Amino acid sequence: MKHTWRWFGPIDKVSVRDAAQAGAEGIVSALHHVPTGTAWTTDEIGKRQNEIKAGGLSWDVVESIPVSEDIKTQTGQWRSHIANWQESLRRLSACGIRTVCYNFMPVLDWTRTDLRWETRHGAKAMRFDLGDFAAFDIHILKRPDAALDYPEGLVEDAAKRFATMTNTKIVALGRNIGAGLPGSSDGYSLEQLLEKLRCYQGTDRARLQQNFVDFLSEVTPVAEEVGINICAHGDDPPWPLLGLPRILSTEADYAHMLSQVNSRANGVTLCTGSLGARADNDLPFIARHFAERIHFVHLRNVTRDTDTVPCSFFEDEHLEGGTDMVAVIAALLIEEKRRREEGREDHRIAMRPDHGQEILDDLTRGAQPGYPAIGRLKGLAELRGIERVLLHDHFGLA
Incomplete structure (x- = not known):
């Protein structure tokens, strides 16, 4: 796998050089300052690429181009927002970026108390x-x-x-x-959050699912045309919140998405932490089942208080928690081997150690919550160790 690291731009208290020293080969980033629904410019993309290059790495994955609430509800300026999303894909491709992660969670992104x-x-x-x-x-x-x-x-x-x-x-x-996307300045007051929820009145799970398919039907042909793989991140946590439907919480949800827009460019961001918050999600099976369509991977682990849905949970160390990380990584390495034998240029799957616990000097650094330097370094080292062992000649996955 290609080992990557999320970086929130110059405001990030963990630098690109820190990421390189931690063992990362590439960077996952986004233009968090660009308003949602606006097309990204080539100048801004190039500026971010140069900032990352100055630290010794390359910008390999976009996470993410936000999908506006207008698109999710098919109201307001949703058509122009889709056109701008398509244009952003074209400009990213022109700058050499080939993987774009996004999510389709209504109102709230990942949610923690x-x-x-x-x-x-x-x-x-x-x-x-x-x-x-x-x-x-x-x-x-x-x-x-x-x-x-x-x-x-x-x-x-x-x-x-x-x-x-x-x-x-x-x-x-x-x-x-009420926080917005990680790294963004978005966020909601109580009054703003209630107003956003009112925008979803009449939008049930079936309607949101269809709006998602409509969105994919518009953007996937552009992704195919320009050589970009788009990959949907699952709901986090994977169940309805605040009366809002969720549509990417289970294996069945992903199967529906992939079958409705059946293109290799339309793929999966496999997040073992998000899906792992449900005891009924078998992560090694999901990794094997959707292997061909997995374009990006978030590896992290959670420990659930109970196996009910919904439940309380916390983000555990990367090799602890409810997910069999060795089995997941083995499934991904088998898929990479298959891609190499097929002659695919995208045979290496980008992976990043997702989140991490604040330990040692992280406790005083004040980095973005979930994105400490040492906690992620520890996680990446552990995950790389599993990969190195599985790629040993003894196991035959190389």
Whole structure:
């Protein structure tokens, strides 16, 4: 696999040189300052490429070109936003970039209730606490009829939690849950979040799924034409939130997406952490089943409090948690071997150590939550070690 590293641009407190020293071969980045729905310019793409090149690496994967809420709901300026998305693909291809990751989650991107939860050994990790989330939804956001979306016992627990919450905790929950895409300056106040939710009234799961297929039907032919692989990231967490439908949470969801727009350019970002929050997602099976259409991989692990859906979980060390990381990496290496034998230029699958716990000097660096320097270095080293062993002549995957 090609070992990559997410970098949020010059504002990132972990530099490109840090990434290179950690063992990364390439960078995953995006133009976070460009407004959603706007076409990326060749000048801005080139500027970011030069910033990365100055650190000794190359820009290999875009993560991501945001998909606007207008596109997801097919309202407002959705047609012009799709045209701008297509134009961004053309310009990225002209600059030599061949992989674009994106997501189709309504309103919220990945969602956590705690961005720096303390683990048993003092590291800081991101956590999704279902009880805290329900307390936020019912008592802080006060979404109409929110309590109907939770079992009675959880509603009672949420009420008890809210009754003892400090103002600091309430503010933190709102900030954490209402955050925008990682690296962006977007984010929602409570009033803005409620307004965004109202935009989805009448958009059920079937409607959102069809809007997704419509989007793919428009952008995939352009991706094919310019030689770019686009790859959808799964829902995080993989279940409905705030009354909003989710459409990329299971193996069946991905199978539907890939069958509806059956092109190799329309592919998967395999995120073992997102899908791994559901006990009914078999990650090694998913890696094998969709191997030919996997264009980008996020490797991380989560530990679930329970095996129910939904559930609480935290982001564990990369080789801990519920996902058999050795089996997933083995499946990916088998696919790479098949691609090499087929003569494909894209036989190396880009992988990045996704997220990471804050350890050692990370605890004072103040990097983007989930993206510390040393925690990711540790994760990348562990993942590279598994890969190196599996590629040994003894195992026959080389």
